[in-house]
Amino acid sequence: MSTVAKALQLLDLFSRSRxxxxxxxxxRLAQINKATCFRLITxxxxxxxAEQVEGxxxxxxxxxxxxxAALREANVPLxxxxxxxxxxxxxxxxxxxxxSLLVGGELRxxxxxxxxxxxxxxxxxxxxxxxxxxxxxxxxLLTYQAPAFREAVLARPLPKLTPMTETDPAALRxxxxxxxxxxxxESHGTFEADVHSFAVPLFGALGTCTGAxxxxxxxxxxxxxxxxxxxAAQIKAARQIITLWGGTLPAKLDTLWTAREIRAKEPx
Amino acid sequence: MSTVAKALQLLDLFSRSRxxxxxxxxxRLAQINKATCFRLITxxxxxxxAEQVEGxxxxxxxxxxxxxAALREANVPLxxxxxxxxxxxxxxxxxxxxxSLLVGGELRxxxxxxxxxxxxxxxxxxxxxxxxxxxxxxxxLLTYQAPAFREAVLARPLPKLTPMTETDPAALRxxxxxxxxxxxxESHGTFEADVHSFAVPLFGALGTCTGAxxxxxxxxxxxxxxxxxxxAAQIKAARQIITLWGGTLPAKLDTLWTAREIRAKEPx
DNA sequence: CGGATCGGTTTATTATTTGAACCGTTGGTT
DNA sequence: AACCAACGGTTCAAATAATAAACCGATCCG
Numbered sequence: 001m002s003t004v005a006k007a008l009q010l011l012d013l014f015s016r017s018r019x020x021x022x023x024x025x026x027x028r029l030a031q032i033n034k035a036t037c038f039r040l041i042t043x044x045x046x047x048x049x050a051e052q053v054e055g056x057x058x059x060x061x062x063x064x065x066x067x068x069a070a071l072r073e074a075n076v077p078l079x080x081x082x083x084x085x086x087x088x089x090x091x092x093x094x095x096x097x098x099x100s101l102l103v104g105g106e107l108r109x110x111x112x113x114x115x116x117x118x119x120x121x122x123x124x125x126x127x128x129x130x131x132x133x134x135x136x137x138x139x140x141l142l143t144y145q146a147p148a149f150r151e152a153v154l155a156r157p158l159p160k161l162t163p164m165t166e167t168d169p170a171a172l173r174x175x176x177x178x179x180x181x182x183x184x185x186e187s188h189g190t191f192e193a194d195v196h197s198f199a200v201p202l203f204g205a206l207g208t209c210t211g212a213x214x215x216x217x218x219x220x221x222x223x224x225x226x227x228x229x230x231x232a233a234q235i236k237a238a239r240q241i242i243t244l245w246g247g248t249l250p251a252k253l254d255t256l257w258t259a260r261e262i263r264a265k266e267p268x
Numbered sequence: 269m270s271t272v273a274k275a276l277q278l279l280d281l282f283s284r285s286r287x288x289x290x291x292x293x294x295x296r297l298a299q300i301n302k303a304t305c306f307r308l309i310t311x312x313x314x315x316x317x318a319e320q321v322e323g324x325x326x327x328x329x330x331x332x333x334x335x336x337a338a339l340r341e342a343n344v345p346l347x348x349x350x351x352x353x354x355x356x357x358x359x360x361x362x363x364x365x366x367x368s369l370l371v372g373g374e375l376r377x378x379x380x381x382x383x384x385x386x387x388x389x390x391x392x393x394x395x396x397x398x399x400x401x402x403x404x405x406x407x408x409l410l411t412y413q414a415p416a417f418r419e420a421v422l423a424r425p426l427p428k429l430t431p432m433t434e435t436d437p438a439a440l441r442x443x444x445x446x447x448x449x450x451x452x453x454e455s456h457g458t459f460e461a462d463v464h465s466f467a468v469p470l471f472g473a474l475g476t477c478t479g480a481x482x483x484x485x486x487x488x489x490x491x492x493x494x495x496x497x498x499x500a501a502q503i504k505a506a507r508q509i510i511t512l513w514g515g516t517l518p519a520k521l522d523t524l525w526t527a528r529e530i531r532a533k534e535p536x
Numbered sequence: 537c538g539g540a541t542c543g544g545t546t547t548a549t550t551a552t553t554t555g556a557a558c559c560g561t562t563g564g565t566t
Numbered sequence: 567a568a569c570c571a572a573c574g575g576t577t578c579a580a581a582t583a584a585t586a587a588a589c590c591g592a593t594c595c596g
Contacts, residue, residue: 002271002307002311002552002553003270003271003272003552003553003583003584004271004272004275004308004311004312004315005311005314005315006584007272007275008311008312008314008315008317009315011315011332011336014336014339015339016339016342019339019342019343020343022542022543023542023543023544024541024542024543032585032586033585033586033587034543034544034586035544035545035546035584035585035586035587036584036585036586038543038544038545039270039584039585040272043270043272043273043276044272044276045372046273046276046372046373047273047276047277047279047371047372048371048372048376049276051371054472054476057542057543057544060340060343060344061336061339061340061343061344062340062371063340063344063346063347063369063371063376063378064279064371064376065333065336065337065339065340066337066340066341066346066347066378066379067376067377067378068279068282068329068333068337069333069334069336069337069338070337071282071283071284071287071329071333072328072329072330072331072333072334073334074284074287075287075288075328075329076328076329076331081331081334084322205338205341205342243331243335244331244334244335245334245335246334246335246336246337246338246339247338248338269583270583270584271552271553271583271584290573290574291573291574291575292572292573292574300554300555301554301555301556302555302574302575303553303554303555303556303575303576303577304553304554304555306574306575306576307553307554325573325574325575
């Protein structure tokens with residue numbers, strides 16, 4: 001293992017629950033010698049990637065990250081970062097993957113990726129706004145918003161876009177309780193007929209839900225096995241994007257998703 | 269020089285004007301062997317601090333910065349805390365306000381704010397390191413460092429960046445005595461010609477000087493009245509930031525600043 | 537007071553880093 | 567089309583930097 005890799009692994013010891021670490025602890029956690037650890041963390045401090053907390057002598061992540069993250073974001077915006085993950089999701093499922101963000105109180109598409117597995121596909125080019133009540137993305141996002149915002153949306157007119165669209169606020173609240181319990185959202189032809197869609201919420205740095213990741217599939221192609229595949233692929237992709245964005249997945253949702261991932265691996 | 273330091277210096281090669289770099293270029297810029305450079309950048313890529321651009325084979329900053337910066341901010345919202353104050357300072361003075369921190373023996377920018385009062389402004393995007401001897405920020409900070417550090421800096425080569433740059437260590441020591449007596453630093457075209465800059469030191473929790481707050485103004489716009497305004501606004505802003513950071517202003521400096529504040533209110 | 541643990545330093549030993557030379561490939565020039 | 571220079575990446579003996587045990591003074595804690 002290279003020295004550089006050893007030094008950089010120290011950065012991964014820090015987390016929200018363990019924001020600063022003493023020298024001896026760090027050496028133990030990284031399973032390296034204390035003297036070595038000292039040299040490494042000192043190098044990180046010199047580069048600004050770590051720093052010593054005044055008062056206590058523990059170490060924490062350094063100020064350089066602010067500058068470098070801003071630089072990274074200037075070169076590679078959120079959209080570009082998410083794009084490869086989105087494309088991989090589309091390839092894995094053979095369906096259309098899309099990612100939408102909450103901007104100005106509306107859910108708007110940020111990016112989408114198509115699979116070339118089928119000649120027919122759900123296209124996203126023409127969608128400007130996702131209605132909250134009629135899409136899996138919308139409901140997934142709404143479920144993790146502040147109650148005030150949620151009720152404001154439900155109080156607005158809820159157009160019946162297809163025969164399947166649910167427009168009763170009470171029924172929609174019930175749907176959201178289900179989404180919260182499941183950790184993912186699904187809808188069947190409520191926005192466009194013949195389209196099944198699957199969505200999971202996405203979270204920003206402060207743990208607030210800022211968007212949703214979704215897969216839209218032709219209803220005719222959706223088999224029970226395919227549903228399982230899409231759910232699993234989507235959870236995997238959502239985790240990746242949240243990490244890339246520096247976001248925080250709520251503990252409750254993490255638990256739900258992890259349980260699904262374990263179940264998928266052990267079908268008994 | 270440690271291997272880790274060599275690897276981390278690669279990160280500083282990236283900038284707004286040079287967002288991605290090829291292997292050979294990188295080796296040249298960092299003045300290291302190409303094979304070495306390859307190993308180092310590969311290690312950085314493995315840790316997510318760098319990544320290879322798809323299509324081109326150049327390298328750029330990696331996705332890990334978003335996550336780590338968010339983590340850093342969650343623990344130490346220095347920048348967030350300082351930002352509104354900085355913006356207010358820029359608005360009050362009509363000039364560019366910036367804040368820099370001492371990181372690994374160098375003074376590096378943490379945040380900056382612009383005023384929209386004038387069409388022309390001093391931009392800070394491209395500054396990576398403030399030379400101690402040629403900037404008001406640098407001298408303000410250096411004045412409040414341990415003598416050993418101060419002398420070490422003065423012993424280094426002091427490039428003459430403009431015709432106005434002072435490069436004589438003895439003269440610089442004299443400048444710092446003046447700064448100590450005044451409680452603030454000023455420079456005239458010593459870093460960039462036609463730029464006047466005004467700075468005050470910032471202090472951490474233990475009363476050690478950890479950074480500097482500065483205003484950079486176009487020389488042509490600086491009138492005596494404007495100087496008074498900038499000095500007062502800067503002292504006010506510095507007090508706010510030091511408070512927000514939980515810092516301690518040395519008693520001597522507190523006295524000097526208070527005296528200025530009183531004088532400003534009673535111009536007699 | 538005493539023992540345990542802390543952050544940090546020193547040292548000979550050891551393992552990693554280093555760089556010249558060398559691939560195959562690419563992209564521009566003649 | 568032929569050329570050539572520069573590219574990213576690889577190899578391996580030689581050189582250098584990383585390592586870990588022991589040690590130090592300070593501090594915490596019962």
